[in-house]
Amino acid sequence: MAKKSAQMPAEPLAGKGQAGADHPGKEAADSAPAPRQLLLGLVFGIMFGFLLQKGGVAKYEVLMGALLLTDFTVMKIMLSAILVGMIGIFGMHALGLVKLHVKPTKYAANIIGGLIFGIGFALIGYCPGTGAAALGQGNLDAIPGIAGLLAGSYLYAEFSKKLSATVLTWGDRGCIMLPELIGVGRTAFLFAFAPAILAVLAVLYWFAP
Amino acid sequence: MNLSSGAWDPYLVGALIGVLSMATFYFSNKPLGVSTAYARVAGLLGYMVSKPHTDALKFYQDKSPKVEWEVMLLLGTVLGGFIAAFSGGEFNASFIPPMWAAQFGNDFSLRLIVAFVGGIVMAFGARLAGGCTSGHGISGTLQLSVGSWIALAAFFAGGAITARVMYG
Numbered sequence: 001m002a003k004k005s006a007q008m009p010a011e012p013l014a015g016k017g018q019a020g021a022d023h024p025g026k027e028a029a030d031s032a033p034a035p036r037q038l039l040l041g042l043v044f045g046i047m048f049g050f051l052l053q054k055g056g057v058a059k060y061e062v063l064m065g066a067l068l069l070t071d072f073t074v075m076k077i078m079l080s081a082i083l084v085g086m087i088g089i090f091g092m093h094a095l096g097l098v099k100l101h102v103k104p105t106k107y108a109a110n111i112i113g114g115l116i117f118g119i120g121f122a123l124i125g126y127c128p129g130t131g132a133a134a135l136g137q138g139n140l141d142a143i144p145g146i147a148g149l150l151a152g153s154y155l156y157a158e159f160s161k162k163l164s165a166t167v168l169t170w171g172d173r174g175c176i177m178l179p180e181l182i183g184v185g186r187t188a189f190l191f192a193f194a195p196a197i198l199a200v201l202a203v204l205y206w207f208a209p
Numbered sequence: 210m211n212l213s214s215g216a217w218d219p220y221l222v223g224a225l226i227g228v229l230s231m232a233t234f235y236f237s238n239k240p241l242g243v244s245t246a247y248a249r250v251a252g253l254l255g256y257m258v259s260k261p262h263t264d265a266l267k268f269y270q271d272k273s274p275k276v277e278w279e280v281m282l283l284l285g286t287v288l289g290g291f292i293a294a295f296s297g298g299e300f301n302a303s304f305i306p307p308m309w310a311a312q313f314g315n316d317f318s319l320r321l322i323v324a325f326v327g328g329i330v331m332a333f334g335a336r337l338a339g340g341c342t343s344g345h346g347i348s349g350t351l352q353l354s355v356g357s358w359i360a361l362a363a364f365f366a367g368g369a370i371t372a373r374v375m376y377g
Contacts, residue, residue: 040237041278045285046292047229048241048343053293055222056215060306065213067365067372073219078346080223085230085351098234103339103349105356113338114345114360118367120331122375124324125306127342128335129243131328132283136290138302144321146247148328153248154255155329156336160268163337178353189353201220 049133058133060125060141067122072208076201083197090190107171109163124148212307216297230348239278240352242344244335246283249274268336312376338363 049058055077056062065071092098121127124145126134131149135142156163179189215222226241233239252274255263263269294300305320313319335341338360340349346364349357 037237037278038276038281041239041281042285042288044229044233044237044241045282046289047285048226048282049286049289049291050293051222051226051229051289052286053290053299054215054217054297055219055226056211056213058290058294059212059215061212061308062214064308064372064376067368068376069369071213073214076219077223077226078350080220081226081230081347082351084224084227085347086227086353088227088231089234089351092231092235098231099238100352101234101240101348102352102354103345103357105354105359106339107356107359109337109339110345110356110359111363113334113336114363115334115367117331117334117338117341117360118364118369119371120327120329120334121342121364121368122371123327124331125309125327128247128331129283129286129341129343132243132286133290133293136287136292137294138300139306140302140304141306141320141324144325145328148325148330149244149247149332150251150254150328151325152329152332153244153251153336156333157248157252157255157263157266157268160266160336164267167337173355176355178355178358181355186353193353205220 048129049136052130052133053137058126058130058137058139060134060139063127063130064122064125067118072204076204076208079197079201079204083194083201086190086197087194090186102175102177105171105173105176106168107173109168109170112167120148120152211299216293216299226347227351230351237278240344240348241282242279242340242348243283243286244332244341244344245272246279247332248272248336249277249280250283334367 052058056073057077062071062073066074089098093100124131126142126145128149131142131145135146177186178193179186182189230241233241248268249272252263252269252272253276256274263274291300304317305315309320338345339356340360342364345357345360350361
């Protein structure tokens, strides 16, 4: 299982993304996670939680500030992560070093689920990842939040059959990407999109210190 | 604890999360994302109550309840948050965030109930949308996934309206 991604041939550049990350059966390959993979997950998680805490985004005040548009820390971190990760991962992908994991686009589910997520996000004041980091920094109110996340996940599973046959089929476009949506090549899109993100970051840097 | 920002520069932290994403793609063939881990752990808890019922649910036929990479990532996130807070002198056991207390008072049970309900709502939304602020908001958007950008906008739209109602 070690570095199987490194031996993966690059898909054609016009690749429409892989079969969705959510397809049944795709887990057959990693049904018995190798200890190395589990250890890597733990190490990467420690790094992730460390960065979230150092960035201040495990704090209730900073996250609520993002939703009230009074604090731009979350936006600065997310856009910086997107810019660096986008260039890095598409660069590695062009060299055939990594596989993409594009999530399927389902308009109704993305919008409705996204709005529901946002309501919960404001009520608890943490998101799933930052809530874990918040617990690590001593915010004990993340515990009932995490209990709620577990309960809500199971609740969704109870309704998953019905939802799969209804909402999840509305506007199901498969694994489409922005360049395809507007009909330009991926590289050309990146050459325009990366500077655009950089421009937003520059505006934040100058006007929202 | 400084409540208005992080100890490190946000642009640096963001760039490092971008580099971390590159590392998870390369070494684990996985994007950063944590919400599915809660669902898997919930499935494992469901097994304790009724394994046949849990296994019969469509969601758990697609995502079997087990400890895998993402569950380890979630555990690591708690640990990493602790290491960062402890090393920076920011570790502080508290139950009610000061901002909440200023608006809604120090009632322990109110915060507990709202956090619990918020967690339920947020998890349901994440599963319906197909990801959370990390899976869609960082990993999905940096791969230019159309649905991820839509979901991210919806996260903040739903959150901004609700936060306005709470604190407006």
